Amino acid sequence: MAGPLPALSPRASKVLDLSEKLVFPLSKQGDPAEGKKIFQTVCFACHTVGQGVRVGPDLAGITKRQSREWIHKFVTNSAKFIASGDKDAKAIFEEFKKFPMPPQALSAAKIDSIIAYLESVGGVARAGGGVDKTRPEGDPGLGVELFQGTRRLTNGGPSCISCHGMKHPSIMGGGTMAVDLTMVYDRLGGAGIKGILSSPPFPLMKKAYEGRPITPDEISALQAFLFDAYQQAKKSKGGAGIGWQYGLILLLGGLLGLVVLLLLFGALWRDRKPGLVNQKIYDRQLGAADIAD
Ligand code: HEC
Ligand code: HEC
Structure with a gap:
């Protein structure tokens, strides 16, 4: 009784194609070249495609792990998606120490292009290794001043020290409203810090710099200063053995x-x-x- 389905007439298949586009408006769209450009300007501070974990996970192969719809939801507003109870979204959020990915103000078409780009690269995600800990180019001296507010940020945002603590020979005290940044370079690297300062993913910090963006020069200076602070802290930690012996001698x-x-x-x-x-x-x-x- 159940024989093969009759072949669709060209017209019927066109109708089917159209209805599929209406039901799944997001399928098979996007321009990978445009997607690459957007990815490099917006996402690259926190993600690599095949070069390892940075602030967020390596996105190589994500199009095989998750549906297009899932990626759309995550990129548009991950916090909302996580709160909706999606298991995978929650798991990746927990894995990344509850570091919230900032919501991206991108049109659905642009997200499609990013997905098309990620699809075209393919590959396999790598575990560690994407954090770049080389010395950034900015002026650390300017960074200290901006950090502690002895020099004002060009666009009038508050100094970092009003919220953040920091252990550095030229810094006294610091805020306790947000985490201590002494070792942050170790975890996020220059690119991660740049990502955070260009588009703060934390509500409190985002509000502080809304309409008062930190300029690219200021970002490089702050990167260089945070690199310095991390280097000095690492050195004094490495010298802890000497400190202990010195203490015993005393x-x-x-x-x-x-x-x-x-x-x-x-x-x-x-x-x-x-x-x-x-x-x-x-x-x-x-x-x-x-x-x-
Ligand atoms: C400020 C850093 C930051 C930026 C910028 C950023 N992300 Fe993320 N992203 C994260 C973090 C951190 C996670 C891990 C999940 C979490 O903590 O919420 C993540 C997770 C993801 C995931 C889920 C990955 C998985 O394996 O399940 C996707 C997809 C994603 N990001 C895509 C993007 C895209 C596309 C862009 C650019 C439009 C972007 N992200 C920009 C930080 C960022
Ligand atoms: C109004 C308060 C406020 C100001 C001002 C502020 N931040 Fe933040 N920042 C936060 C909060 C809140 C977080 C989220 C982490 C937490 O809860 O401590 C954060 C997180 C960060 C992180 C990520 C830390 C981590 O371990 O993941 C970096 C890096 C950072 N801030 C750098 C800066 C720099 C540099 C400045 C100065 C240009 C600055 N912040 C100014 C409130 C602030």
Whole structure:
């Protein structure tokens, strides 16, 4: 009874094609060349395609792991998507230490182009290795000033120190509203920091710089300063062994000093024994009383 389906007439298949486009308006669209351009300007600060993890996961092969619709939802507003309870979105968010990916103000067509680009590259995602920890080009001296607010940001945004802590010889104190940034370069690298400063993914920080963007020169200076801070902190951590030995020497020196002092006091005490001070005073007063008599 159930024979093969009759072949569709050209007209019927056209209708089917059209209805498919209406039902799945996102399928098979996008221009990979345009997608590559957008990817490099918007996403590359946080993602590589095949070169490893940066701030976010390596996106190589994502089009095989997730549906087009899933990628659209994630890129448009990952926080909302995660909150909706999607298991994979939640898992990747947990894996990346709950670092929220900023929502991207991109049209559906542009996201399609990015997907087309990712599809054209293909490949396999790599685990670590995408964080670039080489010295950035900016001026770290300018970075210190911008960080602690001794020089104002061109567009009037608040200084970083009003929210962030930092351990650095030329920085005093710092805010406690947000994480300490001493070692942040180690985790995010120059590109990750650039991504965050060009488009802060955290609500509080985003609000602080809304309409008051940090300029590219300022970003390079801050990158260079954060690199410096990380290098210095790494060095002083590496020198912790010396610090420990130095501490022991101080402690032993202190103990030796204490022994010497005890011996000295002991000797003084022995000298004093025959004639107690109080006794002398007492005697003297008795003598004085004798005279008065
Ligand atoms: C400021 C950094 C940042 C930027 C910019 C950024 N992302 Fe992300 N992205 C992340 C992080 C971090 C994650 C990991 C998930 C999370 O923490 O929410 C992520 C996850 C993803 C995922 C899920 C990956 C997976 O394996 O499931 C996709 C897809 C994605 N990003 C695409 C993009 C695209 C496309 C762009 C550019 C339009 C972009 N991202 C821009 C930080 C960023
Ligand atoms: C209004 C407060 C505020 C200001 C000002 C601010 N930030 Fe942030 N920043 C935050 C918050 C909140 C976070 C999210 C992490 C957290 O909760 O501590 C964050 C996160 C970051 C991170 C990522 C840290 C990590 O470990 O993932 C970097 C890097 C960063 N900020 C750099 C800067 C720099 C550089 C400046 C100055 C140009 C700056 N911030 C100014 C509030 C602020």
